Amino acid sequence: MLNELQTKQALQQVLDSVELPKLTKKDEKVFLERLAQHFPSLIGQLHTLYGERYDFFLYLQKLVVVLAKAFAGRKRKWKNLDEKRLSNPSWYRSEKMLGMAVYVDLFAGDLKKLQMKIPYLKSLGINYLHLMPLYKAPEGDSDGGYAVSDYRKVDPKLGTEKDLAQLAEALSDEGISLVLDFVFNHTSDEHQWAEQARKGNPEFKDFYYFFTDKQEVEEYNQTCREIFPTVRRGSFTFLEDVEKYVWTTFNSFQWDLNYSNPAVFNAITDEMLFLANIGCEGLRLDALAFIWKEKWTQCESLPKAHTLIQCFNTCLQIAAPAVLFKSEAIVHPDEVAQYIDKQECQLSYNPLMMALMWESLATRETKLLTASLKKSFEISDQCSWVNYIRCHDDIGWTFDDAVAEQLGINGYEHRRFLNQFYTGKFDGSFSQGVPFQENPTTGDCRVCGSLASLAGLERAIEADDSQAIEHALKRIRLLNSINLSIGGIPLIYQGDELGILNDHSYLNDEFKREDARWVNRPQISPQAVALAETKGSYQHRINQDLKQMIALRRNHPEFGNAKTEILETYRSQLFAYCRTNAKGEQLLALCNFAESTQSIPASICDILGSRRPRDLLSGNQLVGEDILLAAYDVLWLKVTE
């Protein structure tokens, strides 16, 4: 490690030896100040990764030029945004934050038409918009766009680079933060780097992991998890033409990048800053757990994976500090937590809460949810969860087996039960999901389906059972209520605001048929929107329930920057938490995860200092010694006078 003086000298040496692009006096000052401020982190992190190399300094020089060029090319609009966000660093913890994730084509048709949907988004209160991967990708199967062939080109089916730039500006003008995918674990095999590497071009041959020795590949396979076991066993693909194996954690056409090569780090940083300069404010770090590999490890969440992400973040702090990182670590909760840090990922998906809300609905018991969130919900107050109920992927049951064990739950058996339950195979299940990636060796499996179908609406409508329908609607409301109030940015997945059911049309498409996740990637048709606007429809009810809660969230600061305490209810069906902000404003949420009425003594409200709070949702003030919660009821309690 370098000391302070050596770091200063190193910076000076870099600046003396490279030619930086032309900048205005003011911009030059900003850039050099930021570079000086973050250089100790930058060089430290790079040194951890590449310090052993004789050419370390060369790559450092090149990186500084990449940063300077990106900064020079950054529009004034985004530079102003940088300043704005730096002066209010906790902006993303506001109660006004509300996210939505959409596919450009499925939601709007193309980028131009998406721009016309801004009023729709605003009418919902959306100010954070995640556009699913929209980059150039292989024809046919591209893993829903997660096989990127060119980070700088827009998929021509969605429009042009100019359309994207215009959309980014329009969103920003309307106060909507654009979030894009940073798919940096792999590229598609059609990316020019991959094509050059395949041809043996010396500049690119170490951009990916190639092996000629089958033995070595099998050694790695012994310790690595299989992600898509029904597509292909193991983590490698044999390339017949060049007689080599290439590392492919996901599909065979998604080649893992080799970050042990500093040229890859520099090249991807360049691509990342290109995305930042489109004007996005968030980058979703796709599959970030897999980016560093070491023999005889699981090759997931290794210490250097963290260093690598921190290093990317440092680059952003220098060249585009308005941009946040969102971690997509769908792994063990203790590992999820390790990515959440101001210096690493300011935002993170909350897969634990997502999975356990579903778990509690299936079991009608909240003990695993309560115990797990007590342990894992609290994160740095400079960071924020991105809470979600459904997304474009499957549901994996990523809870901590040790926590389950203490409650007498066997993790393995319980996951089997949950898979059975949510694929509707368990007797009495309300759910209608589709199994995904059953692993013949481990018996592991995940579940796909839309919020409404998994919560029971599809099955209840088929059975024409009005009570079952009522319960399904209330389950949806219950999950939405937690998502909106427990603390973090709520992320609504396209179509869930409209109560859209599973979409089986993917079975007719040869490129989608094998990937059940398409069952929850529906086209958002005008009819679906109209149905949700039609009074008396189930979809209208779902939509109205959601809108009511969104309006309450926006108007009460306790939903924003506040601390969450998960409470013990001593009632197996109830789940409770209390939010308190710096001004002492509080909200107590009580949720019933069962279809039977539950009661709890009003003394649970003592945390609010009054047993007579008002429920924001119904407007009713509590009376009496016991609080009653009907089937799947939710109370948002606040002392109002």
Ligand code: GLC
């Ligand atoms: C992420 C995406 C998923 C994709 C995978 C590979 O997990 O959410 O859809 O298959 O990464 O890019």
Ligand code: GLC
């Ligand atoms: C694995 C990955 C997760 C991804 C999913 C896609 O579970 O850990 O990141 O979303 O596969 O199916």
